[in-house]
Amino acid sequence: MTAPTFHSVADAERLAAERLAPDVRDFVSGGAGDEVTLAANRAAFDRVSVVPRSLVDVSGHDTGRELFGAWSSMPLAIAPMAYQRLVHPDGESGVARAAAAAGVPNVLCMLSAEPIEDVAAAGGPHWLQLYWLKDRQVVADLLRRAEGVGCRAVVLTVDVPLMGRRVRDLRNGFALPPDVRPVNIGGDVGERRAGDSAVARHTSAVFDPSLKWRDLDWIRERTRLPLVLKGILHPEDARRAVESGVDGLVVSNHGGRQLDGAVPSLDALPDVVDAVGGRCRVLLDSGVRTGVDVLRALALGADAVLLGRPVLWGLAAAGRQGVAAVLDVIRQEFETALRLAGCRDVEDARRLRTVRA
Template sequence: MEHELDAARSTADVERLAAECLAPDVWDYVAGGSGDEVTVAANRAAFDRVRVVPRALVDVSACDTGCELFGARAALPLVVAPMAYQRLIHADGERGAAEAAAAAGVPYTISTLSSEPLEAVARAGGVTWFQLYWLRDRDLVRNLLRRAEDAGCRAVVLTVDVPVMGRRLRDLRNGFALPSSVQPVNLGDEVRERVPGDSALARHTRAAFDPSLSWRDLEWIREHTSLPLLVKGILDPRDAVRAVEEGVDGLVVSNHGGRQLDGAVPAVTALPDIVAAVANRCPVLVDSGVRSGVDVVRALALGATAVLLGRPVLWGLGAGGRGGVAKVLDLLRDELDTALRLAGCPDVAAAHDLAVR
């Protein structure tokens, strides 16, 4: 498999390798979305509809792919998205993925539902962010925020689009549950009881997550952390404006990769209106469907500060552990460098001025 991974020339190649390596129910967990997976497909179709207008006669003999993200330099305008239970995909798990992100010079977001302690993942080096789900147990939320800050995380990413888990039919049909060796260790819970026709992950979410999350809770979070606060899961410009008014430090335009409301607008389609509504008052990032360096340029041209990369990282992990994640990030770096030069952009800032059709 190592030779095949070396030969991969796109994230689609890595996806095929991961599909061969993972057990069918685990692959369904990674690849699947909610409902009929209309939004999963729409995310990709929406990116492919974005046509960038390259500039000509620009000196691109040198190209700077880096940018500043919340006080830290990133080698790419890219952050590894928060994703749960990565030891389910490969024994290298979150630490391996975080080590690969650190080597690539991009931030890594530790999930509340990490299968390794957040402190251990943060020690992998590099810049780490912490993703927070709103839990019924406020003492546990408070403790997680303190632990993230003590571990050196540089930002908190509050996910707001999971009051309940979407109906992920593949998981329901598989009666999906976690093995005893893979659990949400930061919460101290177990998610391993298999029930035919039901998802142990969905049952756990119903029990642990608090669907009453509202705007008033942002102030409580602010009181319990000094870290920059990003809100992830924004698709309506009205919510973007409200978030800015409430003092958030950044937004992530996201439909959770098509895993929540099936039929939701593709994130990249929602992006331009949100960028316009925010009017440079805070950084706006986007995820859901990013697969290549060209996609990164598309997002930048539509006004995004950076992208979050999700499933391709899991594909890399499944195909080759830490080395597979490194391969995916290397591919994205090379693709982005080429795409920027071909678009007439000597740096990331120039991509924000590209026209799209």
């Protein structure tokens, strides 16, 4: 396939929409409930203006930063996203190869259609994302396997005690095709029922909604890897997480796919950053679409962002090459925005002032 030319992430989104089946397109792009939070995530970015600095020598600049022991070419990692092979045969391995080539970390998703060993073999720094499962042995095995493939961190998603009510999937009676399965944990996600979601049924069967703070100790006893909690929005939860010794947080409302009506992640970010007080890394996801969005998140205190749906749009549009093209667009946009804002590096960006409309 010829490498695509994207001038913006929106170009990839349009091409992906043409190539995906309607129910798959809805699964990727949809949110929970009336999708109020899904829309609010994007609106939150549009309300933030950055105040550039002037008369700064930006002839030399550096867009990279260290994230959990590895250097990233941008303050960005690929978000964990389930069943990437659903949108293109290149799947998780294709995304991983594009991330490695771009020099950014890739978060291996527990709900992957490929074994984490195969995805990690693509190279580059990678982290493992986990959900809290009823079968603890599966979780323990995944932690062991994560260390075996050289993961640099464990990202525990804490905002899915049960799956949000995703109306598009219910209307479509969404289920996975026979060649896409949660190979790392097992289970049936392929039985199609009218008015029901096979993905939600699988979640209900295998996820444990009893996750508590003391369960973090169980994870620490089974891995030496840094622990990151994904799905933190309340500053008190952020403070307690730091006190419990976590190494990082992801301020996230799951891309608007869990609690509809939840605060936009970007709006929650400054209070979480204040609560953390520099004691651990703070990342952000949900709504990031451009390199300017990356700059906005940094200016509001984030150390880095996770990029989600744009990666899937690139994958759907043109496989691994499409992901590479999306990452290149974000890189160009971020580098341009960084320099136009009078910043020489990521830390300069984190000292920028912002104005909210």
